[in-house]
Amino acid sequence: MTTFLELNLNKKIQQAISDMGFEEPSPIQAQCIPVVLTGSDVIGQAQTGTGKTAAFGIPLLEMAGASKHVQALILTPTRELAIQVAGELRKIAKYKRTRTLPIYGGQSIGSQIRALQQGVQIVIGTPGRILDHLRRGTLKLDKLKTLVLDEADEMLDMGFIEDIEAILKATPADRQTLLFSATMPPEVKSLSKRYMKEPENVTINRGEVTVPLIEQVYYKVLERTKLESISRIIDSEEVELGIIFCRTKRGVDELTDALISRGYLADGLHGDLSQAQRDRVMRKFRHTEIQLLIATDVAARGIDVENVTHVINFDIPQDPESYVHRIGRTGRAGKRGLAITLVTPAEFKLLKMIEKVTKAKLVSKEVPSLADVAERQTEIWRDRLVRTIQDGKLASYRAILSGLVDEFDPLDLAAAALKLASGEDFEAQDADYNFGETGGAPGMVRFFINIGRSAKVGPSDLVKLISEEAGIPGGAIGKIDVFEKFTFVEVQEESAPFVFEALRKSRLNGSRINLEPARPRERVKR
Numbered sequence: 001m002t003t004f005l006e007l008n009l010n011k012k013i014q015q016a017i018s019d020m021g022f023e024e025p026s027p028i029q030a031q032c033i034p035v036v037l038t039g040s041d042v043i044g045q046a047q048t049g050t051g052k053t054a055a056f057g058i059p060l061l062e063m064a065g066a067s068k069h070v071q072a073l074i075l076t077p078t079r080e081l082a083i084q085v086a087g088e089l090r091k092i093a094k095y096k097r098t099r100t101l102p103i104y105g106g107q108s109i110g111s112q113i114r115a116l117q118q119g120v121q122i123v124i125g126t127p128g129r130i131l132d133h134l135r136r137g138t139l140k141l142d143k144l145k146t147l148v149l150d151e152a153d154e155m156l157d158m159g160f161i162e163d164i165e166a167i168l169k170a171t172p173a174d175r176q177t178l179l180f181s182a183t184m185p186p187e188v189k190s191l192s193k194r195y196m197k198e199p200e201n202v203t204i205n206r207g208e209v210t211v212p213l214i215e216q217v218y219y220k221v222l223e224r225t226k227l228e229s230i231s232r233i234i235d236s237e238e239v240e241l242g243i244i245f246c247r248t249k250r251g252v253d254e255l256t257d258a259l260i261s262r263g264y265l266a267d268g269l270h271g272d273l274s275q276a277q278r279d280r281v282m283r284k285f286r287h288t289e290i291q292l293l294i295a296t297d298v299a300a301r302g303i304d305v306e307n308v309t310h311v312i313n314f315d316i317p318q319d320p321e322s323y324v325h326r327i328g329r330t331g332r333a334g335k336r337g338l339a340i341t342l343v344t345p346a347e348f349k350l351l352k353m354i355e356k357v358t359k360a361k362l363v364s365k366e367v368p369s370l371a372d373v374a375e376r377q378t379e380i381w382r383d384r385l386v387r388t389i390q391d392g393k394l395a396s397y398r399a400i401l402s403g404l405v406d407e408f409d410p411l412d413l414a415a416a417a418l419k420l421a422s423g424e425d426f427e428a429q430d431a432d433y434n435f436g437e438t439g440g441a442p443g444m445v446r447f448f449i450n451i452g453r454s455a456k457v458g459p460s461d462l463v464k465l466i467s468e469e470a471g472i473p474g475g476a477i478g479k480i481d482v483f484e485k486f487t488f489v490e491v492q493e494e495s496a497p498f499v500f501e502a503l504r505k506s507r508l509n510g511s512r513i514n515l516e517p518a519r520p521r522e523r524v525k526r
């Protein structure tokens with residue numbers, strides 16, 4: 001096994017890498033760093049999350065000289081990835097003072113120009129904005145030594161190839177060219193030869209494109225019950241951080257709204273948002289202020305967020321490469337992960353194709369019933385309690401309880417603490433809806449809704465929630481009486497079961513609704 005010491009790196013870089021907590025080079029780093037340092041062109045292929053960024057970042061910074069010209073350019077397919085790669089390079093450059101700068105669309109061009117004027121040695125950017133600067137003459141690549149295409153197969157694909165060729169024209173013919181990706185379809189590899197000189201191929205784990213530490217499962221679902229299915233799946237998993245992929249931007253918006261109204265901490269990311277919004281969402285996710293990031297393929301490649309335990313394909317990806325990169329957002333740097341794919345009957349062929357190309361076997365699972373979810377929740381809370389006891393450091397909490405144990409049953413104390421901590425009302429989940437017993441106008445069923453005191457919920461919120469969640473038209477909703485702490489809602493009898501299901505699972509303004517079907521009128525009066 002190679003060590004970083006054996007790679008004979010500059011002391012300053014050595015120290016920075018050690019500050020980053022890297023103890024030994026990953027296989028792609030051990031093999032690539034010496035080859036890149038010789039000046040050769042390299043095609044580097046290794047699985048997701050195995051340190052390709054540093055495999056080119058370390059030698060780039062090792063080679064960077066004091067000259068104030070742009071010496072290296074790294075191109076990435078998305079803005080988020082440009083920001084992230086720039087961050088990793090800045091960490092490696094910590095003691096060397098090499099100037100790095102991310103340049104991407106959606107950011108003020110004026111401030112980018114000013115930053116470039118101050119002299120930058122390594123630029124990390126997205127092709128469109130780089131081209132823009134080349135055309136304005138605010139970025140010069142005539143002294144460029146190394147060009148890196150991160151996510152190279154994506155960069156040489158239809159969406160980017162013209163921009164890439166235009167950028168290549170602005171660089172010296174004798175530059176060094178480096179391509180990196182977890183996937184490198186043969187046709188892209190042969191195309192890439194056009195831009196490279198006798199490239200060295202460094203391929204780790206041939207044939208096995210997905211990461212063995214990622215468990216891969218799929219659920220057969222129906223299009224119209226997908227939302228209910230994904231909610232149950234999430235509720236029966238212990239998700240620390242999860243990324244949910246949708247096919248379209250609209251799909252992202254719709255799922256984000258639906259999951260937020262069901263009480264999940266979620267936010268959406270796609271290319272139609274402003275850069276400020278995109279930055280805010282990524283920041284919230286990296287700081288674990290949201291638990292679920294719902295995204296298009298804009299988040300499929302390269303994004304590295306610690307502790308992503310789950311990737312869920314709400315919509316199955318359209319090609320095997322997209323599958324490999326999406327699920328690769330979990331199971332990174334030696335950690336485990338779970339990849340879940342929802343598959344409708346019409347998409348089954350696509351699933352088989354993905355399995356064939358990636359040589360991965362996805363295990364089939366059944367969408368849990370509500371009873372399964374409740375049981376899993378119980379297990380999850382039990383596990384959490386056991387772990388908390390094992391972790392210790394409970395002295396202050398024991399002190400709070402010490403005066404109470406004489407007065408109350410310890411099991412009641414623990415149960416009350418769990419009720420507070422979980423923020424859930426397991427009792428309410430046991431409530432069942434009894435058709436025959438309810439009152440209301442003829443043909444209507446009346447629901448009694450007990451809304452948490454802190455939630456400010458008006459009739460329009462309820463109509464919106466009921467019609468969206470239960471998928472029934474607003475017209476099916478009759479009279480709504482709002483009182484201070486509870487509300488009566490009348491709905492058409494045939495819609496009642498759906499409304500009941502929807503309300504039971506919903507939270508408004510973050511607090512779960514306690515729901516009972518209204519007692520028959522005469523009893524309410526009593």
Ligand SMILES: Nc1ncnc2c1ncn2[C@@H]1O[C@H](COP(=O)(O)OP(=O)(O)OP(=O)(O)O)[C@@H](O)[C@H]1O
Pocket residue numbers: 021022023024025026029046047048049050051052053054181182301302303304328329332333
């Ligand atoms: N030698 C190392 N030791 C420990 N951690 C490392 C090492 N090299 C990289 N890492 C960390 O591993 C994680 C994944 O690295 P990176 O993002 O470079 O993966 P990648 O191969 O580019 O994946 P992808 O194909 O998804 O882009 C990062 O958090 C990075 O800091």
Ligand SMILES: [Mg+2]
Pocket residue numbers: 052053150302
């Ligand atoms: Mg990467």
